[in-house]
Amino acid sequence: MKLIYKQMLGFFAVILTCIVIVGLLFINVTTRMLYTNTWTQLQNYSDSLIEDSMRYDENTKQFEGLTTIPLQNNARLLARQNVHFTIYSKENKISYSSSEFATQVSKADWKKLKQGKTVHKMMATAVKTDTSSKSSSKKAGVNRPQMTEVVRPYFYKGKLVAVVSIGAYVSDIQGNVKQIQNNLWIAFVVSTLISLILSYFLARSTTKRIDKMRIATHQITHGNYDVKLDLRGRDEISELSNDFGKMAGSLQESQEEIKRQEERRRKFMADAAHEMRTPLTTINGLLEGLEYDAIPEEDKAQSIKLMQNDTKRLIRLVNDNLDYEKIRTNQFTMERKVFNAAEVLANLSEQLNKKADNQGDKIIVDAPDSLMTYADYDRFVQVIFNIVQNAIQFTKDGTITLKAEKVETGSQFEISDTGIGMTDEQVKNIWERFYKADRSRMNTEYGESGLGLAIVHQLVDLHGGKIDVTSEYGKGTKFTIYFPDREHAKHS
Numbered sequence: 001m002k003l004i005y006k007q008m009l010g011f012f013a014v015i016l017t018c019i020v021i022v023g024l025l026f027i028n029v030t031t032r033m034l035y036t037n038t039w040t041q042l043q044n045y046s047d048s049l050i051e052d053s054m055r056y057d058e059n060t061k062q063f064e065g066l067t068t069i070p071l072q073n074n075a076r077l078l079a080r081q082n083v084h085f086t087i088y089s090k091e092n093k094i095s096y097s098s099s100e101f102a103t104q105v106s107k108a109d110w111k112k113l114k115q116g117k118t119v120h121k122m123m124a125t126a127v128k129t130d131t132s133s134k135s136s137s138k139k140a141g142v143n144r145p146q147m148t149e150v151v152r153p154y155f156y157k158g159k160l161v162a163v164v165s166i167g168a169y170v171s172d173i174q175g176n177v178k179q180i181q182n183n184l185w186i187a188f189v190v191s192t193l194i195s196l197i198l199s200y201f202l203a204r205s206t207t208k209r210i211d212k213m214r215i216a217t218h219q220i221t222h223g224n225y226d227v228k229l230d231l232r233g234r235d236e237i238s239e240l241s242n243d244f245g246k247m248a249g250s251l252q253e254s255q256e257e258i259k260r261q262e263e264r265r266r267k268f269m270a271d272a273a274h275e276m277r278t279p280l281t282t283i284n285g286l287l288e289g290l291e292y293d294a295i296p297e298e299d300k301a302q303s304i305k306l307m308q309n310d311t312k313r314l315i316r317l318v319n320d321n322l323d324y325e326k327i328r329t330n331q332f333t334m335e336r337k338v339f340n341a342a343e344v345l346a347n348l349s350e351q352l353n354k355k356a357d358n359q360g361d362k363i364i365v366d367a368p369d370s371l372m373t374y375a376d377y378d379r380f381v382q383v384i385f386n387i388v389q390n391a392i393q394f395t396k397d398g399t400i401t402l403k404a405e406k407v408e409t410g411s412q413f414e415i416s417d418t419g420i421g422m423t424d425e426q427v428k429n430i431w432e433r434f435y436k437a438d439r440s441r442m443n444t445e446y447g448e449s450g451l452g453l454a455i456v457h458q459l460v461d462l463h464g465g466k467i468d469v470t471s472e473y474g475k476g477t478k479f480t481i482y483f484p485d486r487e488h489a490k491h492s
């Protein structure tokens with residue numbers, strides 16, 4: 001069964017049950033009310049009957065009986081309203097009856113009456129009284145319709161003197177009840193129709209929202225992630241639609257990530273192949289030259305040196321790539337400890353002095369005697385070494401300054417040079433693998449591959465640190481690296 005019909009059925013059942021319950025309660029209450037009203041009225045009639053006809057001695061103040069004439073008058077008057085009464089003596093004998101019928105007062109009722117209680121009867125069957133059968137034998141055998149009755153005792157000076165049983169036709173009340181029932185039936189049919197329409201719209205409002213989600217799912221399966229689900233409300237469906245939207249968003253993100261990865265992989269393959277081609281071509285050319293003796297004897301040593309350089313470069317390329325992948329995929333462990341970074345800077349500057357000299361550069365170290373830094377020692381050296389090496393590589397006859405200082409939450413290092421600098425566009429890309437700002441400045445002496453800064457960036461990230469660069473084309477470059485101290489480092 002379609003969801004909309006199921007929902008409709010549910011709503012309809014609830015509404016219908018409510019209508020039926022309310023209807024039944026209404027009939028019950030109105031019927032009860034009709035009876036109560038009739039009983040009150042009958043009670044009043046009965047009271048005035050006794051009041052009109054009660055006879056007692058003025059002197060002795062003794063009850064003498066009931067006067068017949070006012071009883072007869074009242075009987076005629078009440079008969080027009082279909083009201084009949086019977087008066088019983090204190091011995092439970094009929095002393096007067098307005099009609100030929102009278103109900104019998106049971107022993108149990110008589111007991112209650114004696115206690116002064118009024119007895120109400122919803123339905124009482126009247127039987128023919130002896131006297132009435134004599135007076136009107138024509139009506140013999142005819143059953144009188146059922147009556148609703150009030151049986152009420154009357155006392156004079158604390159003694160029971162008479163009991164009045166007064167009743168009206170049940171059919172009169174039933175007629176009213178029937179009328180109400182008929183009206184209710186009409187109301188029931190109308191409200192059933194309305195509830196049907198209402199349950200349709202209620203069900204539709206739910207299924208419409210589910211339909212929207214179905215369409216959106218369909219769109220997503222066809223690769224369109226840009227779905228907007230604007231399902232208002234605060235119920236589970238709108239929560240589901242929110243989650244659905246989030247899911248579509250993350251699906252889109254992962255789809256884009258897959259594309260990015262694919263693009264990166266493709267670029268990496270192309271770049272790696274490109275990087276390897278040059279040294280491999282050189283080696284191959286030189287090997288061919290050696291094979292066919294095309295290289296003069298005095299150049300052979302130089303050729304072998306070239307081949308060695310290129311082979312080293314290839315090895316470095318492969319190692320650097322492996323290193324990069326290891327860091328990227330978290331396959332390597334850091335062993336962080338606290339050491340004096342000022343000493344490392346001094347050592348590095350000493351190590352690289354020769355290289356700097358070759359370029360006509362001067363290295364200046366501006367650091368306190370002790371700068372305790374929390375990092376993996378070897379990786380820290382790798383980071384600083386790479387950056388200083390770059391600075392030497394791209395600076396001719398200039399100055400390279402290594403500055404180190406303690407900052408609030410860690411140690412900060414600034415490596416600035418007065419070299420060739422970079423444009424903003426170049427600065428943006430230096431962290432990319434294989435990126436070289438300007439191929440024409442390639443200096444094979446260093447065998448660069450464009451992997452150095454990509455690895456440096458990853459290493460600093462892994463330490464929870466930060467690396468920034470500012471550069472001015474033609475003037476120089478400054479790298480700022482920050483390592484957090486032990487308390488502020490994230491432990492991965």
Ligand SMILES: Nc1ncnc2c1ncn2[C@@H]1O[C@H](COP(=O)(O)OP(=O)(O)OP(=O)(O)O)[C@@H](O)[C@H]1O
Pocket residue numbers: 386390391394417419420421422430435436437438446447448449450451452453454476477
């Ligand atoms: N101090 C600097 N001054 C000017 N340009 C720089 C400086 N440092 C880096 N660059 C630019 O950023 C590029 C990327 O540097 P990176 O260290 O990643 O690669 P590389 O030095 O070319 O090769 P590798 O370090 O792998 O041998 C360099 O090719 C260079 O163009």
Ligand SMILES: [Mg+2]
Pocket residue numbers: 386389390448452453
């Ligand atoms: Mg480098």
